[in-house]
Each structure stands twice: as structure tokens, then as C-alpha cells.
Amino acid sequence: MTTATRTIEELANREYQYGFVTDVEAETVPKGLNEEVVRLISEKKREPEWLLEWRLKAYRTWLAMTEPTWQNVRYPAIDYQDIIYYSAPKKKPTLNSLDEVDPEIRATFEKLGIPLEEQKLFAGVAVDAVFDSVSVATTFRTKLAEMGIIFCSFSDAVQEHPDLVRKYLGTVVPYSDNFFATLNSAVFSDGSFAYIPKGVRCPMELSTYFRINARNTGQFERTLIIADEGAHVSYLEGCTAPMRDENQLHAAVVELVALDNATIKYSTIQNWYPGDKQGKGGIFNFVTKRGKAAGVNSKITWTQVETGSAITWKYPGCILLGDHSIGEFYSVATTNNWQQADTGTKMIHIGRNTKSTIVSKGISAGHGQNTYRGMVKIGKQAHGARNYSQCDSLLIGDQCGAHTFPYLEIKNTSARVEHEASTSKIDEDQIFYCRQRGLSTEDAVNLIVSGFCREVFRELPMEFAVEAQKLLSVSLEGSVG
Amino acid sequence: MTMLEIHNLHVRVGGKPILQGIDLCVNAGEVHAIMGPNGSGKSTLARALSGHPDYQVTEGEVSYEGRDLLAMDPEERARDGVFMAFQYPVEIPGVNNAYFLKAALNAIRTHRGQEELDAIEFMALMREKSTLLEIDPSMLTRSVNEGFSGGEKKRNEIFQMAVLEPKLAILDETDSGLDIDALKLVANGVNAMRSPERAIIVVTHYQRLLDYIVPDVVHVLSGGRIVKSGDRALALELEDKGYGWLEPEAAAAAPAAKA
Numbered sequence: 001m002t003t004a005t006r007t008i009e010e011l012a013n014r015e016y017q018y019g020f021v022t023d024v025e026a027e028t029v030p031k032g033l034n035e036e037v038v039r040l041i042s043e044k045k046r047e048p049e050w051l052l053e054w055r056l057k058a059y060r061t062w063l064a065m066t067e068p069t070w071q072n073v074r075y076p077a078i079d080y081q082d083i084i085y086y087s088a089p090k091k092k093p094t095l096n097s098l099d100e101v102d103p104e105i106r107a108t109f110e111k112l113g114i115p116l117e118e119q120k121l122f123a124g125v126a127v128d129a130v131f132d133s134v135s136v137a138t139t140f141r142t143k144l145a146e147m148g149i150i151f152c153s154f155s156d157a158v159q160e161h162p163d164l165v166r167k168y169l170g171t172v173v174p175y176s177d178n179f180f181a182t183l184n185s186a187v188f189s190d191g192s193f194a195y196i197p198k199g200v201r202c203p204m205e206l207s208t209y210f211r212i213n214a215r216n217t218g219q220f221e222r223t224l225i226i227a228d229e230g231a232h233v234s235y236l237e238g239c240t241a242p243m244r245d246e247n248q249l250h251a252a253v254v255e256l257v258a259l260d261n262a263t264i265k266y267s268t269i270q271n272w273y274p275g276d277k278q279g280k281g282g283i284f285n286f287v288t289k290r291g292k293a294a295g296v297n298s299k300i301t302w303t304q305v306e307t308g309s310a311i312t313w314k315y316p317g318c319i320l321l322g323d324h325s326i327g328e329f330y331s332v333a334t335t336n337n338w339q340q341a342d343t344g345t346k347m348i349h350i351g352r353n354t355k356s357t358i359v360s361k362g363i364s365a366g367h368g369q370n371t372y373r374g375m376v377k378i379g380k381q382a383h384g385a386r387n388y389s390q391c392d393s394l395l396i397g398d399q400c401g402a403h404t405f406p407y408l409e410i411k412n413t414s415a416r417v418e419h420e421a422s423t424s425k426i427d428e429d430q431i432f433y434c435r436q437r438g439l440s441t442e443d444a445v446n447l448i449v450s451g452f453c454r455e456v457f458r459e460l461p462m463e464f465a466v467e468a469q470k471l472l473s474v475s476l477e478g479s480v481g
Numbered sequence: 482m483t484m485l486e487i488h489n490l491h492v493r494v495g496g497k498p499i500l501q502g503i504d505l506c507v508n509a510g511e512v513h514a515i516m517g518p519n520g521s522g523k524s525t526l527a528r529a530l531s532g533h534p535d536y537q538v539t540e541g542e543v544s545y546e547g548r549d550l551l552a553m554d555p556e557e558r559a560r561d562g563v564f565m566a567f568q569y570p571v572e573i574p575g576v577n578n579a580y581f582l583k584a585a586l587n588a589i590r591t592h593r594g595q596e597e598l599d600a601i602e603f604m605a606l607m608r609e610k611s612t613l614l615e616i617d618p619s620m621l622t623r624s625v626n627e628g629f630s631g632g633e634k635k636r637n638e639i640f641q642m643a644v645l646e647p648k649l650a651i652l653d654e655t656d657s658g659l660d661i662d663a664l665k666l667v668a669n670g671v672n673a674m675r676s677p678e679r680a681i682i683v684v685t686h687y688q689r690l691l692d693y694i695v696p697d698v699v700h701v702l703s704g705g706r707i708v709k710s711g712d713r714a715l716a717l718e719l720e721d722k723g724y725g726w727l728e729p730e731a732a733a734a735a736p737a738a739k740a
Contacts, residue, residue, distance in 0.1 A: 451575030
């Protein structure tokens with residue numbers, strides 16, 4: 001074994017640094033799922049009747065659904081009766097003052113590098129923090145409200161802006177959409193809500209940090225973002241979880257709506273606990289994210305950096321309804337050790353002259369399995385539609401795998417669709433070249449990988465590009481032998 | 482002062498013995514040329530000295546500034562001042578050339594106990610060094626070696642050397658694939674680096690480069706051994722006669738090395 005290999009293996013023994021557990025008293029509902037639990041969640045959140053009905057419709061639909069099996073991932077069967085569907089920190093924080101947030105929870109977010117005090121926040125980012133199932137703090141609310149921007153927890157939105165929620169909830173991802181989204185529709189507990197009014201350009205990044213803390217708990221958050229005509233918003237979500245031996249389920253739904261000339265940029269840095277080196281534990285991440293570019297000239301951009309989770313199953317997509325609307329998907333997905341990812345996008349072209357761009361970078365290391373699955377659908381009416389897809393896979397070591405499943409469905413002859421794909425192995429000569437210039441093997445791998453991902457990183461908001469790069473290097477530690 | 486002392490160096494590549502007992506002593510301030518026919522082991526020597534993992538040292542010692550060079554990782558050698566200009570510089574897509582060089586320089590500076598250069602200081606240094614080699618500023622913002630012509634790649638190597646200021650520079654066939662103008666530029670760059678504190682080893686197949694980088698000592702490698710050493714005149718003689726006339730000497734050297 002070379003010295004380089006040894007160094008790398010030592011580094012690999014470093015632990016997932018977000019794996020701690022916070023000791024807070026939580027209010028939970030009993031394990032398992034039935035109509036009572038759905039009613040209980042709705043009641044705890046003092047929801048209006050229509051929302052309870054919506055949840056119940058979802059629940060009844062879900063009962064008749066079966067878990068999908070087409071994805072290229074293997075995992076033990078999930079016992080849906082062995083999950084706690086609602087957990088909230090007992091001390092209900094008042095949103096008027098951040099000082100009233102449970103100090104233990106505040107400490108947790110500080111440990112994660114997310115200070116909740118507004119004055120300490122790095123300039124220009126408003127944060128909503130979701131701990132287990134409940135949003136505990138949203139910063140900069142007042143300042144944003146002055147511009148008519150609503151940024152709050154989903155629960156608050158239901159109380160304070162029920163008309164907006166009712167108008168848009170389920171319009172992009174209907175309650176009957178798929179097994180996991182339907183489950184979410186029945187039991188979702190909280191999430192973030194943002195509404196940017198006509199012609200307003202949101203002056204700061206909006207950001208949500210999700211944290212799973214409690215044991216045996218599923219996290220089912222729901223996010224809804226609406227950009228009204230001519231509005232612009234950039235939104236970022238980050239996620240972490242403690243290290244636990246058992247798997248935990250995360251089934252979220254995100255819906256985006258962009259009206260005429262509106263732009264939504266949605267970035268994700270997903271760092272749920274990936275499981276240990278033997279593949280024990282880790283988050284099962286089954287997520288449905290979809291944006292509707294409803295208006296003319298509207299634009300939706302998904303950027304994701306997926307480094308965590310034992311299983312990742314997500315296909316952030318765009319429905320390009322408005323003429324001249326644009327959908328973009330930039331993705332970096334890493335699988336190390338025993339992680340598995342089946343991820344990609346769906347671009348549904350309906351309007352005329354709609355355009356979509358897909359750039360997917362998959363990195364597999366250890367025994368990781370990385371699948372790109374993407375669909376480009378050009379409808380009959382989508383004259384002049386264009387798509388460009390690029391899928392690159394990078395393999396580190398010889399135990400991992402990369403798979404690509406592109407689906408193209410083209411019903412309009414004027415469409416132009418391009419697909420490029422490449423698979424490469426990280427090159428020993430590149431590593432040696434860097435080392436000969438004085439860089440350690442670890443730095444060399446990071447450099448080569450970040451070069452590979454550059455087209456995606458440059459789409460991230462500045463502050464997060466740095467974070468993403470760091471995260472990537474941590475998640476790939478121990479991957480070169 | 483002796484900078485590099487190689488004693489009885491044997492190196493295998495993929496199980497095949499290539500170097501079979503190299504003895505070489507290089508002092509600070511000197512330029513040594515290593516010449517020899519194809520397959521004689523010239524590049525193997527360069528790569529073994531820089532610590533390439535595929536080049537397995539089976540016998541012998543190498544002392545660099547009194548330290549055991551062979552016990553050092555490639556990056557340690559680099560940080561301690563050993564630089565190799567690659568025969569085939571490697572492309573690193575997506576990594577900005579200037580960013581790469583700054584990372585390398587700061588790794589070396591940190592090792593030496595110097596402060597890291599910030600972006601502004603670094604750019605000033607880049608400008609200064611790039612003029613010397615007539616490096617087009619756009620080359621600095623492109624990805625490392627990606628889409629560079631053969632000549633650009635070689636010039637980029639010498640440019641990196643100028644920025645990193647090594648103590649021992651090993652040029653592995655830097656002249657191959659260069660036209661005469663590029664050759665002169667590269668030679669100017671190397672000559673500007675000559676100093677009493679620095680040693681340079683020039684590995685080349687042709688004497689042409691040595692018209693521009695005039696060596697103090699010329700060694701001829703054949704069959705994995707140094708079969709003849711001399712001054713610059715030896716290189717001219719080689720050009721005249723080719724490598725063939727050295728074969729008997731190579732044969733004579735073989736048993737001697739085994740003894």
C-alpha cells in the first residue's frame with residue numbers, strides 16, 4: 001500500500017461531522033400511520049377543514065398505492081408502521097423573538113454553522129430553520145415583509161395566508177402524484193413557504209435548513225414557492241441529520257410556481273447522514289421536486305449538490321408551460337462507501353420555444369452506485385423546443401458503478417434535442433501531476449473533482465459554492481486507493 | 482556543494498528492469514544533460530527522481546541535500562524544491578491554470594514556513610513570470626493544459642517552474658515537439674533560472690536544445706547505465722556520430738556494474 005493510500009484511509013476514518021444528537025424534549029405522536037394520525041397532525045397544526053380533507057384524500061389514495069420498484073437502488077423494506085410521523089420540540093418557539101428559541105436547538109444550528117441571530121448572519125441570507133418536523137425560526141421576516149415578500153414556515157403560511165396556500169398547494173405535485181409524494185401529502189408537518197409579489201426582486205437569498213433529530217422519526221416537509229409576475233428569487237436548502245444505526249425516512253415535496261417573466265433559482269445542498277462505511281444507517285431520501293414555469297418567459301433553475309443519504313431518489317423537474325419558458329437542471333451527485341443515488345430530472349416541454357438545459361455530474365467512489373435518470377418530453381404543441389443534456393460520470397476506484405438512463409419522448413418535429421454523455425475514471429497521472437507540484441493526494445483529488453463539477457458549482461450562489469466544494473471533499477475522503 | 486547524489490540506482494517499471502546501476506552527482510549551480518537513445522532509461526531516471534509510483538526502486542540510494550530522497554513522498558520532494566517538467570503534461574479539465582499554480586505555490590510556501598500569497602500578490606508574480614515566457618494571459622485562465630497545443634503545454638511547464646522556483650529542476654524531454662521559436666523561448670526561460678543555488682537536469686534525445694541551454698556536464702545513458710560523461714563537446718560528438726559508437730562502451734560498462 002502506498003503512503004498516499006494510507007493517508008487517505010486515515011482521513012476516511014474521520015466521522016460525519018454533523019452526526020451529533022441534540023437533547024430536547026419532543027412532543028411526538030405514537031408510531032405508525034392511520035387516519036387518526038393524519039387527523040392528529042392536522043389538529044396539532046390547527047389546520048382549516050379543507051386542508052384536513054386534502055390530507056385525508058392523499059392518505060386514502062396512498063393506501064391503494066404500491067412503492068415503486070423501477071429505481072436502480074436496493075434497500076431493505078420500509079415498515080411504514082414503524083415510523084413516527086410527527087415530532088416537535090416541546091417548547092413551542094414564538095416567532096416574534098429568536099431569543100425564545102430553545103437554547104439547545106439554537107446550539108444545534110450554531111454547531112451546523114447556521115447562526116439564527118439576524119445580526120450575525122452573513123449578509124443577504126434569510127434563514128428558516130426546520131428541526132424535526134417543525135420550523136423553529138425564520139429570520140429577516142420583517143425586513144422582507146416590507147417589500148411584500150412572504151417567507152415563513154409552511155404552518156404559519158396556512159394560518160396567515162390560507163388563500164395563497166390553497167390556491168397553489170398541489171398544483172405542481174398533486175396529492176396523487178406518486179407513492180412518496182402522496183405519503184407526504186397526508187402527513188407533511190412543516191416546511192417553508194415563500195411568495196414574491198409582482199415585480200419584486202428578492203434582495204437576499206432565502207434559505208431553509210432542515211435537521212432531523214429525533215429517533216425513528218420520518219421527516220416529511222413541504223415547501224411551496226411562488227414567484228408572481230416579473231418576480232425573482234433565489235432559494236437554498238441545506239440538510240443534515242445525526243448518525244444513527246437505523247435508517248430514517250425523508251420524503252419531502254417541493255413545489256415551485258413561476259408566473260409570467262418570473263425567475264426561481266432553487267439550490268440544494270443535501271448532506272443527510274449517508275450511513276457508515278459498512279453501509280449501516282443513513283437516510284432514505286425519497287423526494288419529489290417540481291417546478292411549473294407557468295408564465296411566458298418564466299425560468300426555473302434547479303441546482304443540487306447531493307452528497308449525503310444512504311439512498312437518494314429524486315428528479316427535480318420543470319413543467320415548461322409558458323411560451324419561451326426555460327428550465328435548467330444542474331446536478332452533482334456523489335456516492336461513496338455504500339451510498340446509492342438514482343437521480344436526474346424531468347423536463348416537460350409544453351409551451352412554444354421552450355428551452356431546457358441539463359448538466360449532470362455523477363461521482364462514484366467506494367461501493368457507491370450512481371444512476372442518472374432523466375426524461376425530456378416534448379409535447380405536440382411545443383414548436384421550436386430545445387433541449388441540451390450533458391451527463392458525465394466520474395469513477396474513483398473499481399468497486400463503484402455509474403449508470404445512465406436517458407428517456408426522450410418527442411412529439412414535435414421542430415424540436416431539437418441533444419444528449420452528450422461521458423464516463424471517465426479519475427486518472428492516476430492527474431494525481432501524480434498535482435503531487436509533483438506539491439499538493440497532497442487529498443488536495444489533488446479535491447481539485448480534480450471540483451474541476452469536474454465546475455459547470456454546476458458556478459450555478460450556486462457564491463457563499464454556497466464554497467460550502468459545496470468543502471462538503472464534496474469531505475464526502476469523498478477515503479475514496480482513492 | 483553536492484545537491485543530488487545518486488548511487489547504484491536500479492529501477493523497475495511494471496516488473497521490467499530499466500535502470501541498472503546509475504551513479505550521478507549533481508552540484509548546486511550546475512546544469513547536467515542526460516542524453517541517450519530511445520529506451521535507454523532517460524525518462525525513467527527523471528520520473529524515479531520525482532517519485533512516480535509506477536517507478537519502483539529496487540536498489541541504490543539517492544541523497545538530496547543530505548536527505549534520503551527515496552523515502553520522501555512525491556509532494557514532499559516537490560515542497561522541498563524538486564520540480565519535474567513533464568514530457569507529457571497532464572490535462573485537468575475544469576481547473577483554472579492560475580488557481581492550480583496558486584495552490585501549488587502556497588503548498589510549497591507553507592511547507593517552507595512562508596506566508597501564503599494572496600490573490601493580488603500572486604497575480605503580480607504571474608504577470609512578472611509570464612512576460613519572460615511570452616505566456617498569453619488567456620492561458621492562465623484556461624483549464625490546466627486543456628486544449629493547449631504541444632508547445633503551449635511545454636511552455637506552461639517552464640512557466641510553472643519559474644513561479645515555483647525549485648532548487649532542483651528536472652526537464653524531461655521538454656524540447657520534444659517544439660518548433661525552433663518555442664525552443665528558444667523555453668531555453669530563455671530555463672537560462673533565466675540558472676543560479677549558483679540551483680541545479681538543473683536536462684533530459685533530451687537531441688543535442689539541439691543544448692545549443693541554447695549550455696550544459697556543464699553531459700551524460701550518455703545506454704541500457705540503463707551511464708556509459709560516458711563529458712563536457713559539452715560530448716553532445717556535439719553524439720550529434721555527429723549518433724549513439725551507435727557508444728555501444729561497445731555500453732557493453733564494457735555492463736559487467737563492471739554487475740561486479
